[in-house]
Amino acid sequence: MNSIIFTAGARILVALLFVFSLFMLLRGHHLPGGGFIGGLLGAVAFIVYSLACGPAEAKAALRASPEGIAMVGLGIALLAGLVSFVFGDPLFTGQWYWVGGDSYETSIFSINSVLVFDIGVYLVVLGGILSLAFAFEEET
Amino acid sequence: MAEPSDPNAPWVNPAGMITVAITAALFIFFARYLPVVPVEGAVPFVWDWIPSLDIRMSFWLDGLSLMFALLITGIGALVMLYAARYLAGHPQYNRFALYLFSFMLSMLGLVLADNLITLFVFWELTTFTSYLLIGFSHTDPKSRRNALQALLLTAAGGLALLAGFILIGITQGTFELSQLNAAGTMAEHPAYLGILILVLIGAFTKSAQVPLHFWLPNAMAAPTPVSAYLHSATMVKAGVYLLARMHPSLSGSDVWVWVLTLFGATTAVFASFMAVRQTDLKQTLAYTTLMALGTLVLFLAGSTGYAITAAMTFLLVHSLYKAGLFLVIGIVDHETGTRDANVLGGLARAMPITAAAAALSGLAMAGIPPFLGFIAKEVAYAGALEMALTVFVVVMAFAAFALMFAVALIVAWKPFFGPQGDLPRTPHEGPWAMVLGPATLAVLGLLFGLMPGVAAYYLIEPAVAAVMGAPDTGGRLKLWAGFNLPLLLSLLTFAAGYLLYRFHLDLRERLARIEARAPDLDAGWDRLLDAFVAFAKGQTRVIQTGVLRHYMFATFAVLAVAMLATMLLRPVGGVSLAFDGIGFMEWGIAALIAAGTVLVILTSSRIAALVGLGVVGIGVALIFIVYSAPDVAITQLLVELLVVVLLAVALLKMPYLDAGNRQTHRPFDAALAVLVGGLTAWVLLRVTDAPFDRRLTDFFEGASWTEAFGRNIVNVILVDFRTLDTFGEIAVVIVAALGAFALLKGGLKRGPEGETAPHAEKERKE
Amino acid sequence: MEALTALIVGLLVAGSVYLMLARSFMRFLFGLILLSNAANLVIFASGRMTPGAPALVPYGADAPAGVVGNALPQALVLTAIVIGFGLLAFTLALAFEAYRRLRTMDTDKMRLAEPKEDGK
Structure with missing residues (x-):
């Protein structure tokens, strides 16, 4: 696709979509969104980019191999699940740590394993789908 | 004949030494229970595995298990050490060490398992690992064939065993052996006969009772250390172990007595004759193993103290001398390059320690005082005199023991002290790592004989108590029990055995002639296998057409039949097609999806099909949007986008939909499609008509915020609850x-x- | 709406079965896509369908007020969609690779694994 408008527009669109995907990931616990949706959106962003500028440039923009991202995501998700062992809970029990308080209401923010797990999901979906899409674009 | 082995190769390597060390450590671990078990009876080891499902790893260490565990680890360690030297420099030695070690562990699990299912799993593991061991020389087609034979036969027996175990579980309500045995015999139960037959098939194939015996001599294709291990204390004893283990719950009927007596006695005598018939010393030993198994089964038929004591004592004796003799034959083979009974002789001068070990083991086998073998024979005769079918049992036992005496002389005496033959190599004493095993085992046989009380207190009486399911009175093992009938029978056995040895060459010729005329079960096995393969090929040709459409058609047809049968056989009543509350928008979405589907079906343009698929996907997403599933809808839309992109990229590089011949009209496919679709709709209508169980939903809605601090329930389910x-x-x-x-x-x-x-x-x- | 969804599912399944029985591998693929849509709808409809009330807990409350959409089937369907996409992509790659090697999309002629017997 050699449309100048598309190529130029794509760069802005990609940035917007990617930021939006992160937004969807982070708000997912309380409003529609989450790791799956965020990951899909992120993947769509880079696929649009690759359609506009070619997979090579999209890969360069990604800065890491999509397969690697997916694997790292799986590892993060697994670690988030294993953390509960440290606290003596069964595998994959959500762990919450309240900063500046002792419950949701009193704390300023929380550090929890659930969001970490969702980030893992995000990376897996993003990396998995991008590795597929790039392979299709390059090989076919 | 000897396996490749380089005498100068370094044989101390990590794989071998680690396995030896672990096995020896296990032996010490179990030996520490020697003083405990006679006092406390049984030590359970229970680990919670999946507590929420009530699944436990339960193990049970009583007298019987302990004796087996000690034999397995003790002989195991010696055999592994021996094998390290025997196979020194073998390119696949590491693999061998792994196989042998895995086999040892599975065998250990088998004798310690308390749960029948656990026992079965270990039972099959021994089958697989022994397959790998027997077929270790995998470049030799004969070795492969024999390994496969052992695998198929014992695995088939294992399946029967599993069926038997499941029957036990259903009828008795438990799989725990300790509970089953505590409950006493199940002979009164209507399913008893079925259970007994199934379990016996399993035990008899594993322990190679006639007529399922032919795999065992063939399994000698394995390297000698493997034969020493598999055929002395382990693999083939698994069947005997099972019979002994389940003795309290399965014995106590005439069927048990008759079947075990007949099969055991037949096997024992048949195998003894076959042992005399062989010229390859390893084969001779293989058949004496068969003989020992027969004898053990024979005595397990009985339920009296003497019969069981005879079985347990003989089991211990046999494991010691048989492993020792196999290892000796291995040394002889290793050092002289032959195992032919007609050639070997006069080796005592060249290899004195090996000869001494062989002599001690041989004396134990022949049952000469003061060896434990003698005591075992005494007790055996005493047991035989108490059993049902007394005369038959005594005569058969007499024949077997006399023949065994002769075989002991052939195996352990003649090669070392007989006239020297023409050897391929000049013999030397074996290396210490190989001599250690047989020497230790032989000396143990002698020590136990000199101190029968020790063996009885620590090993045999606890085992007898376990088999009988009641505390053992003990006191049966004596070196000198006075002038009685068993002693007389022993003396007669010696005389008969010596005569048999004197004339064993003649006997061997005669047996060879008989054998030539007898039906060959081994060849029959090959024919059976060929027939099976031919049958498989034939039915494959009919069923497997190699055309995807036919497979798919069959799959969907079966699906349709299953759904139809379920819907017709269950009284479900009619369904209500309630369309109230469905507005213009819903009908519109349905029409959109229908239009997309029809377009995909009818078009022969790739682009049109792509559009149709996209329309369907968006229609489905609209349903999700309208019916309050925003997360799902977003996902569906994004995935739909990706599908279209991928298809567009890939599809256009592929040929037209109907390149070549177009199938325009497929009435049968259409009929099946309508049937499956209609049935699916019907099932779904029924499902949604039924009252809805809200328990799960209520839980998630209630707990989402209070327990998981998330307001989007769908996301909370995804990343927290599930x-x-x-x-x-x-x-x-x-x-x-x-x-x-x-x-x-x-x-x-x-x-x-x-x-x-x-x-x-x-x-x-x- | 469950009744209407059942009819839609029936149509989708019928269409997908018909397509999957075709000789063209690509039609088979289309059938697969329709089938996965139908399966998602089945799961969704089995949890009952509630219009206009997403499964969210309002701020300040401990549980959703009134009847909201059933969240459990939604969660199941959400992952099913993503996995269905993975399956589709894999099948597509398979189809593409098969076409590259065999130069045909006619499943009757794809007989690498089960070749015709040579006229015995």
């Missing part, structure tokens, strides 16, 4: 992505146009 599922799912995504990635990237580069598949395949291999 995290493990989600983790599995993203793993699937990765697998699918990497699979497709590898297919596209790793596949062969495009060949020239019209290239045929086999060429491409060949090219890839190169």
